[in-house]
Amino acid sequence: MNTKRWIALVVAAAILGISLVINSAFAIFQSTLGTGVDDLLATAQTDVSEEVIEDGDFNKRIAVLNVEGTIQDTGEASALLGQTGYNHGLFMEQLEQVKNDDTVKAVMLKVNSPGGGVVESAEIHDKITEIQEETKKPFYVSMGATAASGGYYISAPADKIFVNRETMTGSLGVIMQTVNYGKLAEKYGVEFVTIKSGPFKDIGNPTREMTADEQAILQEMLNDSYESFVDVIAEGRDMSEEQVKKLADGRIMNGRQAVDAKLADDFGFEEDVLAALRTDFNLEDAQVFEYGASQGLGSLFSMKLNSLFGKDLESQMITKLLTENSSPRMMYLYGEK
Template identity: 55%
Template structure:
């Protein structure tokens, strides 16, 4: 064996050892113990109150924000962040419910909607706050408050939208990709063993039958009627008036005002000023819940995440393996 081959084998062995070592470290850091450790780091930097405008701390206005697709994708960790933290937002709603100093809520909504379950959970919490605490909830719509975004806005005492706001999209959607013909072209065959004829319905490997489509349509229709009921109750509108615009169409702020879906055209500041004036809260403290990202735990988490994060290819493969393409009902506008 010549010298070059020996050197090459040594280099290959070192690289193999190094690769095994790095993968071992990553595996260790992803065990339950270190996952719990990462959670501890995060729990030390959870929500806290940030006073935006000082005032009477016994009469306060809470500012809540929904920004991003409404879906529960779990808690952020040292490995990744999430755009919208559903559980953290629900905790904020619970905090408002238990805080006797909160006399009003300003909810800023900037979302295309999201999951039916998550939207309903927010809606129920807002109704509970409004009815049990007997306090007003004003909504300020951002660039988009569509579908599930309107669903959670409906119970508000007053809704403000901007002229450029995209709202509406009232309805329910469920989608799946049927890739059966593509698979047939490339020579892929599906072998399915099932307990009933409908077990693989809407699974993407075959066309749905008329009977199956009727089943799914019945589910969609039921959720749609519930959506309409929510708007009827929240906006004091008749079913006929709601259904004039509840066909999935999107509306601008001015169109939504004409349709009775919003109360005034104005931005977040206008909504806050109106809330203060309407309920004698001119001197009230205005605060918001914020995620503290300045602590040592968050900084350490970022460092660990960047140092020990798997490759982009490994992350993609992990997402493919762990995710499911099962269709679900959504209060969602657009392809998000």
């Protein structure tokens, strides 16, 4: 192993050690100082900030929300270790702010995502429809380079969907993947011993081949999630189930194909979507603002780690390997995590 790899391993171990120390410190503070620390940490990590993009009437505002990256709940550990992508808890809090803020009259949702978890995607979809039904606030979606699978799932209930001609979208369907490294382990003399209470307790075990019965169980689960996806598109796009299923075979498409297939309404960049919202809902003088995260304890620690380790790709890959949940799960996802 060369020097660079040794350094990368030491860096990864140091990151893991630092996160464990911080978690331990938080636990001590909580046990010593009581629930007041819980409130402080929650405020520090989840506060939502606002940045004005275009000045205008504060009582008539357009909120801009961003879904950037894989839609999944990665937990606190990834936040401490410097993740700068999608934050599910923060995004759900932003949606709640949209619902409760009477000055927000419309929403532009910017989506640049290959999709993600079925649970997280469904949670976003349901929250958007709840806001629409209870407040009548319109949602316009501006799709970026990629808005596929779960990225489309969360876009489906929007009043209008705008794409670029080169936007990669579609990939309507569900996928679950696992790795079988049994033969590799056997090659190196590694033997796995599994003790289980039932024949399917270790379903998806990566050390052996999956049985036909196990595949059937998982396939039934995927089929249920697929039908939910079809229903979401049919309702959001006012299409029949038959029309949706002709498109929901996992294929990807560009923006032009999406408009032709009636999965999107029009072409446009972000400024075009904002202009359409202003015109369609009499918001010409509205203030436009964008939600973001305040600089809490988690984000400050993230900044320190990023400044310390910079853009070293190998360190980032090892950190990701140490912190990601590798268990197989159903995903509305195009491409790899």
